[in-house]
Amino acid sequence: MASRIRIKGRKKIQGAISVGGAKNAALAIIPATLLAGDKCILENVPQITDVLTFQNILREMGASVQQTADNTFEIDTTEVTQWQAVSESMNSFRASYYVLGVLLARFKRAKAVLPGGCNIGLRPIDQHIKGFEALGGKVKIEHGTISVEAEKLTGNTIYLDVVSVGATINIMFAAAGAEGTTVIENAAREPEVVDVANFLNGIGVRVRGAGTATIRITGTEFRRGVTHPVIPDRIEAGTWLAMAVATNSDITVHNVIPVHLEAVIAKLKEMGAKVAEGEDYVRVISNGNLRSVDLKTFPYPGLPTDLQSQMMIALLHANGVSTIIENIFNNRFRCVPELQRMGVNVKVDGNMAIIDGPKRLSGSVVYATDLRCAAALIIAGLCAEGETTIENIFHLDRGYEKVVKKLRALGADIVRETYDELNDQMTIID
Numbered sequence: 497m498a499s500r501i502r503i504k505g506r507k508k509i510q511g512a513i514s515v516g517g518a519k520n521a522a523l524a525i526i527p528a529t530l531l532a533g534d535k536c537i538l539e540n541v542p543q544i545t546d547v548l549t550f551q552n553i554l555r556e557m558g559a560s561v562q563q564t565a566d567n568t569f570e571i572d573t574t575e576v577t578q579w580q581a582v583s584e585s586m587n588s589f590r591a592s593y594y595v596l597g598v599l600l601a602r603f604k605r606a607k608a609v610l611p612g613g614c615n616i617g618l619r620p621i622d623q624h625i626k627g628f629e630a631l632g633g634k635v636k637i638e639h640g641t642i643s644v645e646a647e648k649l650t651g652n653t654i655y656l657d658v659v660s661v662g663a664t665i666n667i668m669f670a671a672a673g674a675e676g677t678t679v680i681e682n683a684a685r686e687p688e689v690v691d692v693a694n695f696l697n698g699i700g701v702r703v704r705g706a707g708t709a710t711i712r713i714t715g716t717e718f719r720r721g722v723t724h725p726v727i728p729d730r731i732e733a734g735t736w737l738a739m740a741v742a743t744n745s746d747i748t749v750h751n752v753i754p755v756h757l758e759a760v761i762a763k764l765k766e767m768g769a770k771v772a773e774g775e776d777y778v779r780v781i782s783n784g785n786l787r788s789v790d791l792k793t794f795p796y797p798g799l800p801t802d803l804q805s806q807m808m809i810a811l812l813h814a815n816g817v818s819t820i821i822e823n824i825f826n827n828r829f830r831c832v833p834e835l836q837r838m839g840v841n842v843k844v845d846g847n848m849a850i851i852d853g854p855k856r857l858s859g860s861v862v863y864a865t866d867l868r869c870a871a872a873l874i875i876a877g878l879c880a881e882g883e884t885t886i887e888n889i890f891h892l893d894r895g896y897e898k899v900v901k902k903l904r905a906l907g908a909d910i911v912r913e914t915y916d917e918l919n920d921q922m923t924i925i926d
């Protein structure tokens with residue numbers, strides 16, 4: 497059934513909004529429970545489709561996955577003997593590839609369907625393969641699956657040719673099953689990498705240096721279950737900060753780690769927004785007189801590529817010409833044609849977008865192309881004259897929980913409808 501969101505724009509929004517657990521940490525820690533071979537309790541797990549999909553994949557592999565409270569799951573992988581993850585759902589998201597590192601560490605062999613994920617450009621896995629092979633793995637890709645086998649895994653030094661969150665985490669997983677110490681150089685420094693490392697240290701793997709460009713992992717035999725709270729989602733938090741600026745609102749975002757948001761906070765201040773930071777909240781007040789700025793996406797601690805589309809909507813409301821340079825993915829301006837349906841023309845030239853503001857958006861029917869574009873179109877709908885209908889909302893559900901409820905609590909005029917094509921029936925669901 498198709499799901500869409502309808503927004504009547506330019507309603508005043510203000511107040512407080514709370515952020516859920518980090519999608520990109522949870523999607524790595526869930527498969528990492530396979531390394532524990534014991535019962536783990538994960539808290540602050542976001543209720544999003546990719547998480548639910550991964551939990552079902554673990555169940556199919558023989559793990560017990562029980563929800564024990566809102567956003568809390570008990571995952572017991574003691575009985576898992578399955579070293580293959582070949583269900584179709586594996587190619588519905590990118591993070592499924594993490595099963596390779598954990599199964600290789602635990603069983604010295606792994607087989608998985610190649611990953612899917614947002615269509616935002618070329619997303620090779622050559623650095624993951626480079627890491628597995630450096631540890632002694634033999635990799636084979638055929639019929640849409642990837643297999644890795646190793647007589648034994650031996651620690652090694654791996655220099656990543658490109659800073660990759662996925663490859664850093666996947667190599668950490670494989671190294672957990674290797675004899676001796678593995679050193680990952682030019683590692684990703686994202687907070688989600690640190691959260692995964694904290695989980696690994698909790699179950700008995702020895703990881704040092706996470707959060708820096710050099711991470712050392714020492715495989716150990718000893719394992720135990722652990723209770724681990726997932727860190728707050730800095731990208732969800734940044735989405736709401738950009739929304740506050742785009743809509744000239746006073747919004748306080750709770751349950752955040754402000755230091756994770758330094759780059760985006762600095763950019764919003766540069767635009768002229770007022771930003772106050774507390775221990776676990778950030779408040780943004782925007783009065784509409786915004787300055788144009790130049791923005792470049794970089795690996796952490798730079799401005800995250802996952803906030804690029806959302807920041808574009810804020811820049812549409814700034815006075816003058818702003819530019820965005822997308823340095824991470826080669827096709828991440830796919831939201832721009834949808835903005836053209838809303839009456840604005842953002843020029844794209846290679847990896848640069850040129851935004852001439854301020855522009856008034858007009859409500860339209862638009863089509864989300866990926867997770868972060870869906871979030872950006874919601875912000876655009878809140879700013880636009882008239883009604884905006886955002887189709888393909890399944891993209892949003894992959895990474896954001898309870899969006900309609902959260903935004904309605906701020907005063908937004910927003911509903912979600914499900915359209916049953918078979919019976920030609922529309923139902924408002926939240």
Ligand code: EPZ
Binds near residue numbers: 519622662
């Ligand atoms: C993770 O994707 C996130 N996804 C992405 O978030 C995020 O945009 C990205 O990191 C960058 O921060 C998850 O964690 C599930 P990368 P990942 O490997 O690991 C190139 C979202 O919206 N590369 O850090 O796939 C790659 O093409 C999603 O939540 C190689 O060349 O990203 C890209 O240009 C979208 N070879 C750059 O590195 C490889 O083997 C960074 O990619 C791996 C990556």
